[in-house]
Structure formats: C-alpha cells, structure tokens
Amino acid sequence: MSDALHRQGGTRNALVQGELLNNVLIIESSQDIAQSISENLRKAGLCTLVALDSVRAWQLLATVLPDVVLLNWLLANQSGASVANQLRSNPATKHIPIVMLGARKDRRRDDDLVMNVDGHVTHTQRYDEIVAAVIAVRRQRQIPRLTDKAVSLGGLTLDPATRRVYVERAGVRTMLSVGPTELRLLYFLMTHPERIFTQNQLQEEVWGGRIFFGERTVYTYVARLRASLRPGRCDCMIEAIHRVGYRFVSTGAADSGSTQAN
Secondary structure, three states: OOOOEEOOOOOOHHHHHOOOOOEEEEEOOOHHHHHHHHHHHHHOOOEEEEEOOHHHHHHHHOOOOOOEEEEEOEOOOOEHHHHHHHHHHOOOOOOOOEEEEOOOOOHHHHHHHHOOOOEEEOOOOOHHHHHHHHHHHHHHOOOOOOOOOOEEEOOEEEEOOOOEEEEEEOOEEEEEOOOHHHHHHHHHHHOOOOOOEOHHHHHHHHHOOOOOOOOOHHHHHHHHHHHHHHHHOOHHHEEEEOOOEEEEOOOOOOOOOOOOOO
C-alpha cells in the first residue's frame, strides 16, 4: 500500500484544500499494520493519512495538519521518540495530540517523552484500543476550543485561542510556558474555581476517562503545571487537598510548597 489519504465518503481534494476534519496521521513502518489500523479508523468514520517513514510524514504534515498523530515507537529510519520530540518542538505541530504505538525499547530514555504525549497503546493490533485512544484524545483536545474566550482569575490569564498563559501584576505581564496537556488541565480548573476534584474526576474531564500511563499520571501533570506557573508565582493557585484532590484558587499563600494529594 502506498502512502495515501483515505477518506470515507470523501475525495482527495480535501487534502489539497486543507479542509480535512477528524483526520489521523498514521506513522508506521509496517505496511500491513498501517493498512489494518487505517481500515479500522475509517470504519469508525475517521479519515486517515499513512506514512511509512518520518520523511513521508513531514511531507504530509506540510500539506495538512492532522487532528491526531499515531506514531510507532520503532520506525525504519528514525525512532518514534525522536519524531515525537520534533513534533513537540515545531510551532506548527506542537499542539497536535500524539498517541504512541507498540512497546518502548528504552523505558528510561523515553520517560520524559511519555509525559509529553497524549496516549499509548502497547499492541499495534489491538484496533479497538487504538480507535478508542484516538477518539479520547480528540475529545480531550476539544478543551479548550479555539472559540472559547480567555479566562482570567487572580491576575492569571489563559487564552485558548492563542494557547497563551500569562500573569499580570502592577502593569507588568509575564508570559508562562505551559505544555498542551497542562494547558487543558489549567483551563478546566480555572473554569471551575474553588471546586475540589479528585484525581479520578480530573482523569475523566481532562483525559477522557482513560488510564494510559499509571495511577500517578494526574499527580505528575499537576506537578508539571505548578512548575510552569512558578515563574509567575502562580503555582500556589493549584491547591492540593490532602487525600482528596486539587482545586484552583485565585488567591493563596505565597508559599507554593503545599502538600500533594495522594
């Protein structure tokens, strides 16, 4: 099977016009596996683009940006981890959800990457799981939507349209670098201020209810979010309620070392 666009009930013109919706880029070296994944996604009503190596993947990405990238850890010409890092470092692709496929070759080397992707399906032939993962990340990336208005609390502002987070005090604006997943988490907490959410509730609302890397995933992302907010002295706004969960408070103690929830 050559690298191609598959669209259920559609035409290739959509690719040229850049108007594709619900399209998934599959980066998988095995033709048979890529074809099977593509067929199952199309049965679920999704469009697919297939690249058998990273070179072809970047050619397709230059034409149209997919809604989700399915990426095998092991590729013929480049590691999947390297491709994922390139996607995250490129301004045009850094917000595209990434679901990794297959087993990790070097778990220690890939630990940092794991927290920068959106999902992981360990078996490339578990097609139901792959479809469910794609649907889940599409759902979670709808928060925040580009049409949503900026939310501001306690001097902290999150603008979904530009994906920017900044704090403004005494007329001085400080831009904060917040990752895509941490941005979704912050957005949810800021739009539900003062409410306490358990880790399970946050997993349902922010990650679509899926468990993809372990029981401490929410804890880890909260820690990363706090670290992102620390330069603006806003980390204390993410408050941990011991053995209960987390909440956003627009004012808090200057001490940001609040006790983590278990």
